Amino acid sequence: MLSGARFMPLKEAVAIMDRLRTKGVGHITFIGGEPTIHPDFHRIARAARLLGYTVQVTTDGTGLADASRAAGVLADIDELCLSVHWHNEALAREVTRFDSAFSDTEAAFENIKRFGRLRLFMCHSVICSLNLAAVPDICEYVFSKARPGVLMLSQLIPWGRGRSSYDSLTVSMTDIVRVFPPVKRLLDVNGARLLISGIPLCVLGGWGRFSNDLGFSPRVVLERGKVGAEEEVLSFKKSLVPPLNRIKTRECASCALFEVCAGVFPDYLKKYGVSELQPVSARSAGRLLRETTYVRENSCPG
Numbered sequence: 060m061l062s063g064a065r066f067m068p069l070k071e072a073v074a075i076m077d078r079l080r081t082k083g084v085g086h087i088t089f090i091g092g093e094p095t096i097h098p099d100f101h102r103i104a105r106a107a108r109l110l111g112y113t114v115q116v117t118t119d120g121t122g123l124a125d126a127s128r129a130a131g132v133l134a135d136i137d138e139l140c141l142s143v144h145w146h147n148e149a150l151a152r153e154v155t156r157f158d159s160a161f162s163d164t165e166a167a168f169e170n171i172k173r174f175g176r177l178r179l180f181m182c183h184s185v186i187c188s189l190n191l192a193a194v195p196d197i198c199e200y201v202f203s204k205a206r207p208g209v210l211m212l213s214q215l216i217p218w219g220r221g222r223s224s225y226d227s228l229t230v231s232m233t234d235i236v237r238v239f240p241p242v243k244r245l246l247d248v249n250g251a252r253l254l255i256s257g258i259p260l261c262v263l264g265g266w267g268r269f270s271n272d273l274g275f276s277p278r279v280v281l282e283r284g285k286v287g288a289e290e291e292v293l294s295f296k297k298s299l300v301p302p303l304n305r306i307k308t309r310e311c312a313s314c315a316l317f318e319v320c321a322g323v324f325p326d327y328l329k330k331y332g333v334s335e336l337q338p339v340s341a342r343s344a345g346r347l348l349r350e351t352t353y354v355r356e357n358s359c360p361g
């Protein structure tokens with residue numbers, strides 16, 4: 060949007076969804092940027108539902124802050140992932156530089172409670188230098204507002220503004236792993252499941268069974284935007300393993316989890332090097348995969 064791109068017209072979005080539905084695609088996730096700021100978002104979500112998709116939306120809650128808008132959109136959403144990277148107004152402002160960020164989150168929680176008929180509700184926090192120390196408080200805040208079945212904690216992705224400020228915003232994976240014990244205790248008390256994204260399995264150690272890499276299902280990613288000098292390019296990318304440009308290093312060659320691990324962000328390696336990476340033995344890998352039952356439940360048989 061900042062580069063002057065325009066929203067995908069409703070007609071085009073419906074035509075694409077129709078075409079993919081006839082090819083057997085049954086689940087659609089709207090991500091972004093922020094999908095709910097599309098002026099026709101409620102119509103696109105309605106069309107997806109009428110075409111027979113299971114509809115998931117990943118949102119920071121902007122488009123759910125207004126009650127009447129939220130009521131319309133939530134009627135067509137089956138699965139919702141709400142991003143919550145803060146637990147108070149000051150932190151919300153520091154992270155987003157928007158005055159309304161915290162009040163939008165509060166209103167979104169309220170409207171989800173009023174209008175949501177969700178089969179899956181999850182919350183998602185990206186961990187960075189601004190909120191690392193507050194992650195357990197963010198978790199408490201989330202459960203004071205709602206009962207999500209899943210809380211996903213992610214390493215910062217070097218994309219967009221996350222990339223231009225990556226050096227100052229990113230924190231070491233080892234430091235992120237240290238916040239998991241208090242968070243897991245809160246999740247257990249609230250009956251919710253932990254998911255971890257963006258951190259390779261060797262760094263996660265015993266936390267590996269909560270890795271999102273292991274629950275990844277094959278997908279087609281459609282993205283509209285600028286490629287070089289060309290505006291408005293629509294790209295289709297098939298992903299059989301977690302995408303987001305993570306890479307393997309020389310250390311990975313002898314790792315028994317090479318095939319299932321998505322690796323590390325190259326920008327992360329530039330800042331922190333490879334010292335946290337430890338190839339996993341066949342024995343440890345076997346134990347991890349046996350313990351992680353949802354790998355087999357969610358993965359594609361093909």
Ligand code: SF4
Binds near residue numbers: 321336
């Ligand atoms: S493949 Fe590489 S990054 Fe992944 S778990 Fe193994 S050593 Fe770690």
